[in-house]
Amino acid sequence: MRLPLNFLFGAVLIFCVVTAAIVSIFWTPHSHIEMNISMKFADPSNLHWLGTDQLGRDVVSQLMVAAQNSVQVALVAVFIGGAIGTFLGLIASAIGGLVEDLIMRLADLGFAFPALLFAIMLAAALGPSLNNAIMAIAFINIPIFIRVSRGSANQIWQREYVYAAKAAGLTKFRISLDHILPNIMAPIIVQATIEFAVAILAEAALSYLGLGAQPPQPSWGRMLSEAQTLMYLAPELAIYPGVCIIVSVIGFGLLGDGLRDITDPRLNGSR
Helix, strand or coil, rough: CCHHHHHHHHHHHHHHHHHHHHHHHHHCCCCCCCHHHHHCCCCCCCCCCEEEEECCCEEHHHHHHHHHHHHHHHHHHHHHHHHHHHHHHHHHHHCCCHHHHHHHHHHHHHCCCHHHHHHHHHHHHHCHHHHHHHHHHHHHHHHHHHHHHHHHHHHHHCHHHHHHHHHHCCCCHHHHHHHHHHHHHHHHHHHHHHHHHHHHHHHHHHHHHCCEEEEEEEECCHHHHHHHHHCCCCCHHHHHHHHHHHHHHHHHHHHHHHHHHHHHHHHHCCC
């Protein structure tokens, strides 16, 4: 099977971002917190590949460490939100009735508020920190995974092998664990990949507002915030983190669309 172009292009973009994040754990061209005022606003050179900022810090090193923070936030937040949402969706589908109605109404309540605005409100209430930003982003992911997992699980409950498992005397919990969950993992993974893009954008927005990663920990969002007063003096300081955010969001978005094309049998049949 030929892999879709959107999947391949997205995978290349995300590979670059993730590679930069992993490499930054062990190595960066310079210290991302070391300041050298005498070198502020230095032009790109062999010493500083993208120049330095208003405090003389190396821009490449900051971008690499900020990629690490963004990937970390996206992975942890989507994993937490996805795990809780999938669990609640499975419960709603397995039990049905009043329990299902209650869970789905709570999910609908979550959809009633703009996700990013709700994350900002929650992070502001919890206090500015990277951990609180993770919790806020995880929370806004829960309703999405509830709806995806419940909708997918409802379809699986109508399959013949599930009826056979019921006839064999298996409990709904055992059926959900052994038969329902493995068969809904494909749409869950696709949705998680798409939500990575949302999580990175949300983390950048929270950091831009001072609610995410705190100094001296670099963040693409805070780099944008610090650069907005320097637009006429050094516009490239806003361009670099902006491009990184765009590349990450587009990459995960394309990767998610490509995975959906691969895993959807109807789309596969039309190729």
